[in-house]
Amino acid sequence: MRTLDFALARKTLAAQPFSALLGARLTAFGGGEATLELDIREELLQQHGTLHGGVLGYAADNALSFAAGSVAGPGVLAAGLTIDFLRPARGEVLRARARVVRAGRTRIVCRCDLTTVDGDGTEALCAVAQGSLAVVERPAGAEQPPG
Amino acid sequence: MRTLDFALARKTLAAQPFSALLGARLTAFGGGEATLELDIREELLQQHGTLHGGVLGYAADNALSFAAGSVAGPGVLAAGLTIDFLRPARGEVLRARARVVRAGRTRIVCRCDLTTVDGDGTEALCAVAQGSLAVVERPAGAEQPPG
Amino acid sequence: MRTLDFALARKTLAAQPFSALLGARLTAFGGGEATLELDIREELLQQHGTLHGGVLGYAADNALSFAAGSVAGPGVLAAGLTIDFLRPARGEVLRARARVVRAGRTRIVCRCDLTTVDGDGTEALCAVAQGSLAVVERPAGAEQPPG
């Protein structure tokens, strides 16, 4: 199984057009954990002026995949996830911290906390997620990063 | 409780900057059902060339909200959702069809089927979702559409 | 892959001590669908006099497993599920109808509708569920039914 280090993980994220569109960046990676962040800007809002739930879902999905990739290598695929929204998401930055709960041979289960960070660095928890990823069988050396 | 007709629902969708960024359109609305579509374009993909899971999550979230809005008016807020990914999503159009399963006084539960449609109109089911929405109490006449 | 017919499926259910404790019976099975029923009795209630949510969770979990088993044979294991409770469950019988949404090579996704049936046969939808099952690899002829 190929491994995925921080540099390759960032390269993988950069290779996702949708992540580039949203402006996501990987700020921590390794040991079963991954943190994804993006700046909250006008284009990502819904009509109430808060972050669209779809952006929270994106961040959870991708953070879960990278957390799993940090232990299982690039060949993981999101199988499903659950997200509960806790409060309207406002602030300057959205931060999604995911961690592996259990890494099995074929399936990895992770959790994710999503917070918004305002101008003075205060974090507020705005959603929590739980999801599972399939470890995809593949020939050694095959190119197939997480996402 | 104010009601939400197809014209107002479309206006509501157009007022969501994130939906505009993704190019979503409402193609059916009413009677506890809503269909949301978007063209699958390069910017919405992940690194494997298939639609990013975050786009599927967005479409499910928003379709569920509009289905609920079609019975409860504009004052609904997504509380949480679960999505299971069934196969890589490829094609020309993503279609998310949601319907209300049960509309309670304070909470509405919906399901959603997500399909991709290819060039000759063939649909393939690529994800299924289930979610709940909170009916937000508000003064009559207050402006607060679904999303 | 061994197959699972109605007779073997019923035998499998009877071999589950917890299903015997709850009094569950399989009333339909085959073609990606399974229906599980149990009589609502005092021992299965919570303190409000309605059916305990844990009984609904049990029925969903087992119905999903049997629906999956009807297409993939006995070697399936529940990976996870989501259940939304719609209204207090009262009546004479609990009925859980599950159907396969998508059967992949390693993972099967199903949905389930849970209804209560009262004395004159009227059904009321009380919960909906969605879940996934892992298709467990095993030597041909190995004894490992769904559950």
Place this chain on the structure above:
Amino acid sequence: MRTLDFALARKTLAAQPFSALLGARLTAFGGGEATLELDIREELLQQHGTLHGGVLGYAADNALSFAAGSVAGPGVLAAGLTIDFLRPARGEVLRARARVVRAGRTRIVCRCDLTTVDGDGTEALCAVAQGSLAVVERPAGAEQPPG
């Protein structure tokens, strides 16, 4: 809003016939947390000799409800939950530890870790859950404990 202390919480659990049937006990309660335990016995197994998934679902559902009840009083009702199964559950005791993630005015979101404990006290994580509960409006003094 009435409050719920450890003594009343135990009394509430004892008043649930299904919890009595399963032999559940509350071993910790307060400050947004609750721990529920039950002895793993033959009657709670499925046909493979491991704990039935329905028992894990029951324990998650009830632990989540009591964790929520510890902050919101007895008037909470489970709205929905997601459970991911991590490994076959074997051992002497099942322990479900739930904690409140966010307590809103009308909805409380909780997480739960489920472990099995073997004869020498070793714990193994066998499932994780996330769920939400509705805070039910009721007249002061009304009798309606969590469950």
